Structure formats: structure tokens, C-alpha cells
Amino acid sequence: MLAVQASFNPENSASSRGPVSEITVALPAAVALHARPAANFVKTAIRFRSRVTVGVNGKIADAKSILAVLALGATGGTVLKLNAEGEDAPAALDALAACVSGLVE
Amino acid sequence: MVGIVLVSHSFELAHGLAALASQVAGSEVRVEPAGGGPDGTLGTTGDVVWNAISRADCGQGVVVLADLGSSVLTVRHLLEEGRSNGHVRLVDAPFVEGAIAAAVMSSAGQDLDEVARAAEDARGASKF
Numbered sequence: 069m070l071a072v073q074a075s076f077n078p079e080n081s082a083s084s085r086g087p088v089s090e091i092t093v094a095l096p097a098a099v100a101l102h103a104r105p106a107a108n109f110v111k112t113a114i115r116f117r118s119r120v121t122v123g124v125n126g127k128i129a130d131a132k133s134i135l136a137v138l139a140l141g142a143t144g145g146t147v148l149k150l151n152a153e154g155e156d157a158p159a160a161l162d163a164l165a166a167c168v169s170g171l172v173e
Numbered sequence: 174m175v176g177i178v179l180v181s182h183s184f185e186l187a188h189g190l191a192a193l194a195s196q197v198a199g200s201e202v203r204v205e206p207a208g209g210g211p212d213g214t215l216g217t218t219g220d221v222v223w224n225a226i227s228r229a230d231c232g233q234g235v236v237v238l239a240d241l242g243s244s245v246l247t248v249r250h251l252l253e254e255g256r257s258n259g260h261v262r263l264v265d266a267p268f269v270e271g272a273i274a275a276a277v278m279s280s281a282g283q284d285l286d287e288v289a290r291a292a293e294d295a296r297g298a299s300k301f
Binding site (some may be wrong): 106107113114133134135136139 | 298
């Protein structure tokens with residue numbers, strides 16, 4: 069499932085890094101965010117300048133760090149909260165939402 | 174892409190970790206194992222390490238991770254001989270996590286500095 073909720077809140081940003089965007093997106097039921105899928109997710113995040121985090125059950129990880137993403141231990145079907153802050157934040161979240169929904173084992 | 178070399182006393186450890194890193198990061202990254210001494214013993218040999226560095230080198234630099242102790246000395250000795258032209262970098266990083274982090278950063282097209290930093294930053298990463 070793709071983004072079920074999206075927000076765009078420039079006023080939320082306390083810093084000058086740029087606009088903040090946040091979406092939630094669910095992992096495919098049969099795909100955990102581990103190994104190759106996690107690497108594909110991280111590689112997508114790295115393409116953007118924005119600071120990007122991924123939250124799972126209250127734990128938040130740097131989406132550009134494979135070790136941080138692996139440590140989330142997100143299993144298939146888990147809802148990920150993606151937050152991006154920077155000039156290309158909306159584009160980063162669009163790309164990550166597409167990446168997540170297209171992940172395969 | 175930046176090449177990755179994994180130097181271990183153990184042939185199996187180096188090859189197993191290389192296989193894992195390649196599976197996670199993708200086979201387009203050159204992750205080269207350099208493990209074991211002569212005749213299947215535990216140890217490290219300069220020629221084996223140097224050959225792995227040569228295989229890993231695509232011209233954009235090589236990050237070398239070593240498991241423990243004399244693995245580090247073997248790599249240092251090679252680098253001090255001056256055979257590398259400055260773009261082979263030995264990093265002080267946890268072996269498994271550093272290798273995975275470096276391989277993924279390389280596969281994302283990051284440069285030598287970024288790949289080396291990712292490996293070194295792995296020291297502070299929690300497993301869960």
C-alpha cells in the first residue's frame with residue numbers, strides 16, 4: 069500500500085534546512101526491511117540531499133544508514149513513517165514510497 | 174565504484190563476509206576477500222591481500238577492513254611499501270558492520286571518503 073497519509077508543513081521546520089514532509093507507507097506483506105530490500109531503500113534515500121528518517125514502532129533511524137535501517141527489524145507489512153527535511157524532501161518521499169511498495173525479497 | 178577488501182586470518186570468514194556484503198549491497202560492488210595463510214592455515218599473507226586490492230580497484234579507491242591484530246599489520250606493511258597510489262585506505266571499523274555499511278555506500282555511488290566514513294561510523298551502530 070502506498071502513502072496513506074501525507075503532510076507538507078514548512079512551518080514545522082525549526083531550522084533553515086528546508087521544508088518538512090512526512091508520509092506513512094506499509095512494507096509489502098512478504099518483505100522485511102532487511103538485507104537487499106534494506107539496501108535498496110537506503111540507496112534510494114542517499115540520492116536526495118534532504119535529511120530522511122524512517123520510524124517504526126517509535127524507533128527512528130537515519131534512512132541513509134544501512135545499519136540503522138537494519139536495526140529497526142521491520143517485518144513484512146510494517147507501517148513505516150518517513151520524514152524528510154530539505155529542499156528535495158517531497159521528491160525524496162515520493163521516491164521512497166515507490167521504492168517501499170515495490171520491494172521484493 | 175569504491176572497492177572493498179576484507180582481510181581476515183580465516184579464509185572462511187573473509188569469503189563468508191564478502192558473500193554477505195555482496196548479497197546485501199548487490200553484486201555490482203567489488204567486495205574481495207583476502208583470508209587465510211598458506212596451505213589453509215589461519216593467518217594473513219601480503220600477496221593474497223595485494224591481489225584482492227588489485228581485483229577490487231576500479232580506479233575510484235579501495236577501502237580495506239581487517240579483522241584483528243596482524244591482519245592490520247599485513248595491510249599497513251603493504252601500504253607502507255608505497256605500491257598503492259594513495260587511494261587504498263585501511264579503515265578502523267568493526268569487521269561485519271563496517272563491511273556491510275561500506276559495500277552499501279559504494280553501491281550507492283558514494284566516493285572513497287564517504288565509504289570510509291560509513292565503515293568507521295559503524296562502530297557506533299546498535300544491532301537492535
